[in-house]
Amino acid sequence: MSKIYVSATVNGRPEDVLCEAHQTLLDLLRDEIGLTGTKEGCGTGDCGACTVLLDDRLVCSCLVLAPEADGKEITTVEGIADSQDGLHVVQQKLLEHAALQCGVCTPGFVVAAKALLDKDPNPDEKTIRYWLAGNLCRCTGYDKIIRAVQDAAQELTPTK
Amino acid sequence: MSNFGYVAPSTVEETLAVLQRATDQGQRTQILAGGTDVIVQFRSLDSSHRLFVDIKSLKETNDVRIENEHIFVGAAIPSGVLNENAELKALFPGLLEAADLIGSTQIQGRASIGGNLCNSSPAGDTIPALIVNSALCVIATSEGTRTVPSEKFVTGVGRNCLAAHEFLLGFQIPRPSAGTGDAYLRFIPRTEMDIAVAGAAVSLSLNHEGICERARVSIGAVAPTPLLVSSAAEALVGTTADEDALQQAAQACSDAAQPITDKRGTVEYRRKVVGVLCRRAGAIAKDRALSNRN
Numbered sequence: 001m002s003k004i005y006v007s008a009t010v011n012g013r014p015e016d017v018l019c020e021a022h023q024t025l026l027d028l029l030r031d032e033i034g035l036t037g038t039k040e041g042c043g044t045g046d047c048g049a050c051t052v053l054l055d056d057r058l059v060c061s062c063l064v065l066a067p068e069a070d071g072k073e074i075t076t077v078e079g080i081a082d083s084q085d086g087l088h089v090v091q092q093k094l095l096e097h098a099a100l101q102c103g104v105c106t107p108g109f110v111v112a113a114k115a116l117l118d119k120d121p122n123p124d125e126k127t128i129r130y131w132l133a134g135n136l137c138r139c140t141g142y143d144k145i146i147r148a149v150q151d152a153a154q155e156l157t158p159t160k
Numbered sequence: 161m162s163n164f165g166y167v168a169p170s171t172v173e174e175t176l177a178v179l180q181r182a183t184d185q186g187q188r189t190q191i192l193a194g195g196t197d198v199i200v201q202f203r204s205l206d207s208s209h210r211l212f213v214d215i216k217s218l219k220e221t222n223d224v225r226i227e228n229e230h231i232f233v234g235a236a237i238p239s240g241v242l243n244e245n246a247e248l249k250a251l252f253p254g255l256l257e258a259a260d261l262i263g264s265t266q267i268q269g270r271a272s273i274g275g276n277l278c279n280s281s282p283a284g285d286t287i288p289a290l291i292v293n294s295a296l297c298v299i300a301t302s303e304g305t306r307t308v309p310s311e312k313f314v315t316g317v318g319r320n321c322l323a324a325h326e327f328l329l330g331f332q333i334p335r336p337s338a339g340t341g342d343a344y345l346r347f348i349p350r351t352e353m354d355i356a357v358a359g360a361a362v363s364l365s366l367n368h369e370g371i372c373e374r375a376r377v378s379i380g381a382v383a384p385t386p387l388l389v390s391s392a393a394e395a396l397v398g399t400t401a402d403e404d405a406l407q408q409a410a411q412a413c414s415d416a417a418q419p420i421t422d423k424r425g426t427v428e429y430r431r432k433v434v435g436v437l438c439r440r441a442g443a444i445a446k447d448r449a450l451s452n453r454n
Binding site: 004024044064068133135 | 207211212266269352353
């Protein structure tokens with residue numbers, strides 16, 4: 001079978017690439033488009049390291065076939081930071097709280113946490129923990145990540 | 161040369177034609193909805209060549225129609241999307257909770273009830289909840305559509321009644337009458353994202369005197385397929401679904417279970433736990449029925 005043409009918008013930029021039917025969106029992003037910020041952890045949808053936004057919904061890019069991306073809008077960790085103001089507040093707070101060590105899980109946490117705060121700017125701790133339950137981290141013990149997201153929420157809605 | 165293919169037809173007719181053509185040519189087809197089971201199994205168990213037929217571009221598989229008699233829920237709608245539908249949640253809280261038990265936020269952005277049923281795992285959480293709600297599976301065939309009761313859909317571990325040239329469009333679920341409530345509970349050894357050791361769903365309808373006039377009970381992860389347990393339902397009908405009746409329904413579930421021993425639990429444990437889950441789900445369904453009586 002011939003390769004499949006995929007035209008998608010990735011981090012606001014149009015991307016036209018060729019892929020195989022059985023490649024994943026993760027393969028497409030890393031190997032064809034060259035966006036290696038998104039990491040492969042388990043490859044089975046358990047760890048969340050490959051989390052991206054697909055038409056504004058969080059997905060594991062390892063569990064999306066590459067041709068499914070045709071016509072879709074995708075946001076990866078590379079599309080989170082504001083080009084003018086530097087890091088997104090979630091990224092800045094992860095740094096300030098030392099909420100990462102090896103960093104492999106971090107891109108997934110950044111994309112997932114930003115999606116949560118876009119949907120619910122003032123989530124309680126339980127909401128944050130459930131929302132991020134699909135992102136595994138073997139270094140931090142999670143508490144620092146949760147504090148960083150709480151702090152980011154605080155900064156985004158300082159009145160509360 | 162790669163013998164993989166991917167198509168995302170935009171109509172039911174086109175999908176059926178693709179399936180028929182591939183079947184005639186001896187090519188393996190794989191229906192793709194959310195892919196959260198299909199792609200995992202493809203990558204870990206069986207990566208043989210196939211044509212992926214994505215059914216997410218169809219209007220029918222994404223449709224939710226809430227009508228007087230029936231509710232139609234498309235097969236490919238992600239559970240995260242379903243759980244944002246307040247009207248559906250109010251109609252079938254047990255079914256929507258079962259969907260919400262499956263997977264993380266990321267998985268719920270993709271995983272569908274239709275996929276959960278078609279994966280046909282003994283432990284599929286939404287299947288007992290579909291069964292107690294008397295959901296009819298609407299299947300697209302070359303002759304039009306056919307319907308199969310949800311309790312008859314799964315025929316064995318990972319097997320179901322779909323032919324190679326057919327696919328699931330969605331579910332037609334009768335609108336619950338006044339005084340009806342449903343619930344689904346499962347047991348897992350952790351609090352999130354695990355496969356059920358046992359599960360039980362109950363739907364019951366109470367009349368104005370609080371007497372149970374109709375009940376359905378279904379259990380999961382304790383037999384090769386999810387089971388409709390009519391003896392458990394009979395133990396509830398004609399009672400107020402009080403503790404005694406719920407206990408009898410629980411015993412009927414334990415008796416009906418045909419579990420296996422594996423890493424998740426033993427035969428004895430599953431048999432006992434499935435009864436406990438039935439009793440507790442029954443109590444929740446009763447409370448919901450009582451608050452739905454007008």
